[in-house]
Amino acid sequence: MTSRLVSLSVVLLAVAGTASAQSIPIQTVPLVPADQFDIFPSLTLAMGGVSIAVADTLHDPFVNPAKGARLRAARFFSAPTFYSVSHDAGAGRTLPLGIFTTAGTWYGGLALALQQVDASHPSSPSLNVPGTFDTTFRLTGPLPPGVQDLSPGADSHGNARAFALIGKELPGSGLSVGGSIGWTKLRALDGVDLLYPGSRRVDQSGETFDARLGVLKEWAGDRSFEAIVLHERFRMTHEVTFLDLFWDPGTQQFFQSPRLERNRDFSKRWGVQVKYERPLAASEWRIGWLATVNRISQPNTPNSDLLNIPQDPGRTTAYELGVGVSRTYGPSLFGMDVVFQPIWSTTWAEASTPTATPGGNVIPVGGRTVDNGFHFSNALIRIGVSREVTLGPLTKTAALQLGLAVRSVHYNLTQQDHVDVATHRLEESWLEWTPTWGLSFRFPELELRYRGRVSHGTDRLVANQNGFIANPVADVAPGFFPPGNSAMTLDGVHVVTHQFSVSLPLR
Amino acid sequence: MMTRFVRTIYLGLLVLATGCDGWKTPSGPPASLDADLRQSLSRWGTVPIGPTPAQPPALVDLGQALMFDKVLSGNRDIACATCHNPASHAGDGLALSIGTGGSGLGPSRTLGPGRQFIPRNAPTLVNTGLGAFYLFWDGRVSGSSFAFQTPAGAALPPGLPNILAAQAMFPVMSREEMRGAPGDRDRFGNPNELAELGDSDFVAVWQAVMRRLLAIPEYVTKFSAAFPGTPTSELGFQHAATAIAAFETQALTHTDSPFDRYLQHDDAALTAEQKRGALLFFGDKARCSSCHGGPLLGGQNFANAGVPQLGPGVGSGAPLDLGRGELLNQEFYKFAFRASPLRNVELTGPYMHDGAFPTLEAVLKHYNDVPRALRAYDTSQLPPTLQQMYRGDDATLAAVLTSLDGRLTQPLNLSDVEIAELVAFLKSLTDPAARDLTSLIPARVPSGLPVQE
Numbered sequence: 039m040t041s042r043l044v045s046l047s048v049v050l051l052a053v054a055g056t057a058s059a060q061s062i063p064i065q066t067v068p069l070v071p072a073d074q075f076d077i078f079p080s081l082t083l084a085m086g087g088v089s090i091a092v093a094d095t096l097h098d099p100f101v102n103p104a105k106g107a108r109l110r111a112a113r114f115f116s117a118p119t120f121y122s123v124s125h126d127a128g129a130g131r132t133l134p135l136g137i138f139t140t141a142g143t144w145y146g147g148l149a150l151a152l153q154q155v156d157a158s159h160p161s162s163p164s165l166n167v168p169g170t171f172d173t174t175f176r177l178t179g180p181l182p183p184g185v186q187d188l189s190p191g192a193d194s195h196g197n198a199r200a201f202a203l204i205g206k207e208l209p210g211s212g213l214s215v216g217g218s219i220g221w222t223k224l225r226a227l228d229g230v231d232l233l234y235p236g237s238r239r240v241d242q243s244g245e246t247f248d249a250r251l252g253v254l255k256e257w258a259g260d261r262s263f264e265a266i267v268l269h270e271r272f273r274m275t276h277e278v279t280f281l282d283l284f285w286d287p288g289t290q291q292f293f294q295s296p297r298l299e300r301n302r303d304f305s306k307r308w309g310v311q312v313k314y315e316r317p318l319a320a321s322e323w324r325i326g327w328l329a330t331v332n333r334i335s336q337p338n339t340p341n342s343d344l345l346n347i348p349q350d351p352g353r354t355t356a357y358e359l360g361v362g363v364s365r366t367y368g369p370s371l372f373g374m375d376v377v378f379q380p381i382w383s384t385t386w387a388e389a390s391t392p393t394a395t396p397g398g399n400v401i402p403v404g405g406r407t408v409d410n411g412f413h414f415s416n417a418l419i420r421i422g423v424s425r426e427v428t429l430g431p432l433t434k435t436a437a438l439q440l441g442l443a444v445r446s447v448h449y450n451l452t453q454q455d456h457v458d459v460a461t462h463r464l465e466e467s468w469l470e471w472t473p474t475w476g477l478s479f480r481f482p483e484l485e486l487r488y489r490g491r492v493s494h495g496t497d498r499l500v501a502n503q504n505g506f507i508a509n510p511v512a513d514v515a516p517g518f519f520p521p522g523n524s525a526m527t528l529d530g531v532h533v534v535t536h537q538f539s540v541s542l543p544l545r
Numbered sequence: 546m547m548t549r550f551v552r553t554i555y556l557g558l559l560v561l562a563t564g565c566d567g568w569k570t571p572s573g574p575p576a577s578l579d580a581d582l583r584q585s586l587s588r589w590g591t592v593p594i595g596p597t598p599a600q601p602p603a604l605v606d607l608g609q610a611l612m613f614d615k616v617l618s619g620n621r622d623i624a625c626a627t628c629h630n631p632a633s634h635a636g637d638g639l640a641l642s643i644g645t646g647g648s649g650l651g652p653s654r655t656l657g658p659g660r661q662f663i664p665r666n667a668p669t670l671v672n673t674g675l676g677a678f679y680l681f682w683d684g685r686v687s688g689s690s691f692a693f694q695t696p697a698g699a700a701l702p703p704g705l706p707n708i709l710a711a712q713a714m715f716p717v718m719s720r721e722e723m724r725g726a727p728g729d730r731d732r733f734g735n736p737n738e739l740a741e742l743g744d745s746d747f748v749a750v751w752q753a754v755m756r757r758l759l760a761i762p763e764y765v766t767k768f769s770a771a772f773p774g775t776p777t778s779e780l781g782f783q784h785a786a787t788a789i790a791a792f793e794t795q796a797l798t799h800t801d802s803p804f805d806r807y808l809q810h811d812d813a814a815l816t817a818e819q820k821r822g823a824l825l826f827f828g829d830k831a832r833c834s835s836c837h838g839g840p841l842l843g844g845q846n847f848a849n850a851g852v853p854q855l856g857p858g859v860g861s862g863a864p865l866d867l868g869r870g871e872l873l874n875q876e877f878y879k880f881a882f883r884a885s886p887l888r889n890v891e892l893t894g895p896y897m898h899d900g901a902f903p904t905l906e907a908v909l910k911h912y913n914d915v916p917r918a919l920r921a922y923d924t925s926q927l928p929p930t931l932q933q934m935y936r937g938d939d940a941t942l943a944a945v946l947t948s949l950d951g952r953l954t955q956p957l958n959l960s961d962v963e964i965a966e967l968v969a970f971l972k973s974l975t976d977p978a979a980r981d982l983t984s985l986i987p988a989r990v991p992s993g994l995p996v997q998e
Contacts (some may be wrong), residue, residue: 236587283590285840287798288598290676290689290707292840294594297810390945458817 062309062332062379074228077132077151078200079117080540084476084489085422086441088373090362091315091326092422096541099147102266103203103216104146104252112139117487117539124531127498128228128251130155136201137544145216148205154196155226155484158498191239195226205252214254214482222246223275223351232499234278244274244303260324261316261409268318270307271333275300302338309333311358323365328377336385352385360418369426374419375426381414381449395457409455414449422474429479439476444469470495491535495527579812585827587807589838593808594800600791603770608792609987610767611989616739616757616992617717618705619739620645620723621732624996625789627654628667631982632997634892635670635797640900640931641856642667644722644853645729650997662934666900669893671884671979673709674794677844678710682882682898684847684867700747703785709793710826713786717754718747732994745990752783753963756837758785763991776832796952799976807973815973822970825963831912832952833967836884840972847881848950851915853922854880854936855898865936867899879948889979891972902926905971909964914956916946 060500080097082088089101096115114137136149167343205216224244231240235319248270256262279303281294300414315326332353360377387408393401401407424439448467474490558971586592586935611617615624623645630635630650637643638652641664646657656662665682675682679719680686686708687694696718705711716722725740742749758764759777770779771788804823806814815823825831827838837843847869858864860871870879882898890896895903902908903926911918919942924932959967990996 045837283592284595285592285675286595287675287794288595292592294596389813393813535860 041263062443074130077119077134079356084439084441084474085373085424086420086443086474088362088375088422089102090328090375091240091324091364092373095278099203101266102252103205103218103250104214104254106145106203106205106216107207107214107254109138109145110224112544113541114544115541117537119537121535123498127531128156130160130228143207143209149201151199154194155228156194158229158232197225198223212217216252218250222250236280238279238281241277247271249349263314266311268309272305274303282536292503304338305334305336307332307334323363325501326362328360332356352383354383356381365384371424374421377418380414383412385410388412394458395459399450401456409454411452412449417446419444433482435480437478441474443472468495487539488536493533498531499528582758582820582823585824589827589834591838592840594675594840597794597798600795602606602676604651604788604791607767607771608788610990611789611794613987613996614990615994616994617632617754618645618701618723619737620729621994624724627997631985637667637891640666640895640927661857663925664856665898668885670793671797671799671889675841675911677841677846677886680708680885683872685872686881687714700788702781705783706787707790713789718750732915754889755782761991799979802888802976803973818966818969819973822966825967826970831957831959831967835952837887841886842888843884843886847878847883849880849948851919851949851953853901853919855901855931856934880945888974889976891975892979905968907968913959915949915953
């Protein structure tokens with residue numbers, strides 16, 4: 039993928055969201071969403087993430103708490119997870135620990151994850167004021183209100199996530215109900231610092247909260263129906279410190295002045311998902327269908343100079359229709375999901391001051407200056423296979439898994455510019471593909487798993503070192519021009535994730 | 546059976562995925578003026594101007610008196626403020642200035658008998674205190690507080706605090722502007738002693754001007770207040786120049802334009818039309834910022850912009866004006882003039898080194914296709930007294946175009962709408978406070994000479 043000039047239309051950028059299902063991701067640029075929150079153990083993520091017609095006993099309770107009923111015994115698990123973005127554009131490490139336990143018809147689980155996220159590109163001179171700058175350009179004056187620290191900031195920050203679920207199996211009915219809550223204290227979302235090129239430091243703080251209520255109905259003949267209602271709240275504040283250059287007429291030199299920009303990113307999401315799964319008659323095939331609806335409101339979005347579609351709040355309605363099949367053939371398992379995601383999103387920008395239009399009208403404060411209408415037609419295909427082999431005694435097995443997830447994003451944007459009284463249209467599409475692989479060993483006492491994945495087709499912002507144009511005239515006053523910021527480009531990157539998980543029964 | 550099915554699907558998806566590079570649609574989103582513009586500003590080092598340090602009131606008071614006092618001129622008939630009149634936004638509104646011997650003020654000023662136009666336009670003094678590296682159209686005064694290069698060479702006295710003070714040393718040296726010709730008599734019929742001194746005798750001229758000033762008791766008082774630690778016997782013209790520069794800096798610095806507010810991250814400070822004009826200005830199509838970049842939007846380099854040759858000419862090149870080429874005797878700089886800082890440019894026409902263009906629209910149409918515009922220059926836009934001083938012969942045009950700046954040899958292909966957007970942007974450089982500077986005109990000056998005549 040060749041680099042290209044950044045022309046971001048980041049609206050409702052899906053950097054938020056800690057849930058891996060029922061939350062339909064929305065992106066308007068192929069900025070890589072690193073696998074920051076893909077942290078809990080899974081049987082099928084190594085199979086491309088197939089999930090509609092393939093059960094994932096270990097992971098399903100995090101998605102639908104009612105599915106905790108399928109855990110037949112108490113278990114402890116841990117799943118150290120590591121991801122890294124190529125070109126030194128980000129990395130993170132997560133250590134989740136958790137237990138599932140049962141008591142009669144009740145079951146529950148607790149999980150805690152500690153995470154460390156690295157700055158996306160700490161060495162890029164375009165993202166932080168370079169050291170050489172400090173020798174040439176001096177800081178002057180007191181720090182403005184709110185600016186606490188002008189150091190470049192730590193290379194990594196820690197997040198913490200807590201998760202709890204409780205559920206009950208209703209005997210004799212085949213019905214289970216469960217609820218879960220998750221809370222994450224956030225100090226770093228991967229890639230956010232890249233939204234503020236030229237900043238001295240970016241301090242993030244915020245939290246997410248999600249609550250889920252699920253129900254699972256199982257019938258004889260291995261048929262099941264499940265439904266989930268979820269609510270998520272995401273609240274993040276970016277305190278961005280810039281060191282702005284200015285020309286000091288008194289000394290006829292360039293100086294730097296600190297400036298604090300505080301951006302809030304706040305969104306709420308309601309979601310409903312239903313899924314039905316059953317075997318295909320007289321065969322080893324299974325089939326499942328799912329339908330999801332998300333309603334998202336985003337009263338505040340971060341304001342970055344990189345955003346080139348003016349927008350403040352936004353609302354989105356996202357749908358997901360999927361069908362999945364699987365087949366068990368002896369020790370082999372095959373699964374495939376096909377998902378279609380039509381999404382309608384509107385965002386708008388509001389005038390902060392009375393704004394004149396060419397026609398002589400004035401848009402008052404709070405009036406809309408821009409309306410953006412997005413229509414996405416996204417598609418997702420997941421496919422995976424697993425092959426199990428017996429090692430010695432029948433109680434020891436190993437399994438090899440391979441998979442591929444392909445995601446196509448396509449959207450049309452119609453933008454009404456009420457200031458210029460103009461309509462702009464844009465069509466954009468891209469393809470992401472993610473091979474996955476895994477290896478697992480099952481012993482009577484424990485299960486050991488490794489899974490890996492590498493995401494392709496996504497980008498990350500990088501600095502274009504040739505962005506500054508030197509003055510072409512030879513007789514230029516030395517030092518009169520300050521160094522300019524480099525232009526930002528989107529460059530192709532891939533994200534590699536490794537997870538090692540252990541699961542063992544508690545006796 | 547199943548294995549073949551899985552393999553077929555898997556390979557199919559892999560083939561599909563490997564073709565993903567071509568999937569992206571190359572179209573860009575609708576332009577965001579602010580995002581694009583801020584990136585362009587950054588590329589050209591156009592950063593905000595910080596506050597101007599307050600000047601000592603006594604120094605400013607002295608500088609104001611000197612600025613408006615015709616006693617500094619050999620014939621006692623012209624002050625600095627005659628050609629840099631606050632009523633004309635610290636210029637004179639003329640294409641070519643009229644120096645000693647002239648009468649009247651502003652655009653209605655007329656030549657005196659037997660006098661010649663000053664070869665160049667009087668640039669505005671507004672914002673000259675911001676610290677441009679070069680002053681005068683040919684940049685003959687240059688440098689920063691650490692060192693100056695001036696026509697006086699080693700004769701320049703020490704102690705000048707800034708380039709503006711260094712510049713203020715030289716108008717009194719110019720015979721056409723202020724000093725007068727040998728044999729001139731002043732407005733009272735007395736001999737003009739300044740005019741009798743040699744053109745290279747900088748020190749003697751400066752001393753003679755100081756003798757005039759210190760013969761006026763009110764000036765002695767003002768100098769003492771402005772330079773309290775300096776005995777009168779040690780006062781030199783550098784002290785007068787320092788005071789003039791202090792007044793210019795204090796009174797004529799105006800950097801609160803909409804564009805300046807935009808630089809301070811107020812996105813609403815500019816209209817959409819002005820932002821589009823700014824994008825042209827700082828972008829690759831109009832390329833204005835390649836000369837008018839940096840914090841001052843100019844003032845740091847020179848270019849032969851193919852400006853029509855007009856006026857009596859300068860030095861050995863007369864009747865042509867070779868600009869910086871005359872100063873440095875370098876072919877590279879032939880017909881090259883300083884790219885002026887552009888804040889408040891809306892107020893400071895006529896434009897270019899000889900005032901060849903009365904409006905910003907005319908300037909931009911010239912830049913849009915310099916070779917064609919130079920050959921088709923319409924002298925009717927000049928005052929009648931200057932029309933016959935236009936050098937439009939083939940040899941002159943060829944000479945100008947031979948050394949035309951390489952960035953201007955090809956048409957810019959700006960549309961009328963784009964030119965209007967550029968003009969709108971240039972008008973956003975106007976600080977409203979600069980529109981009326983007449984409050985700076987004092988009622989009287991210590992010499993008692995008339996201030997506004």
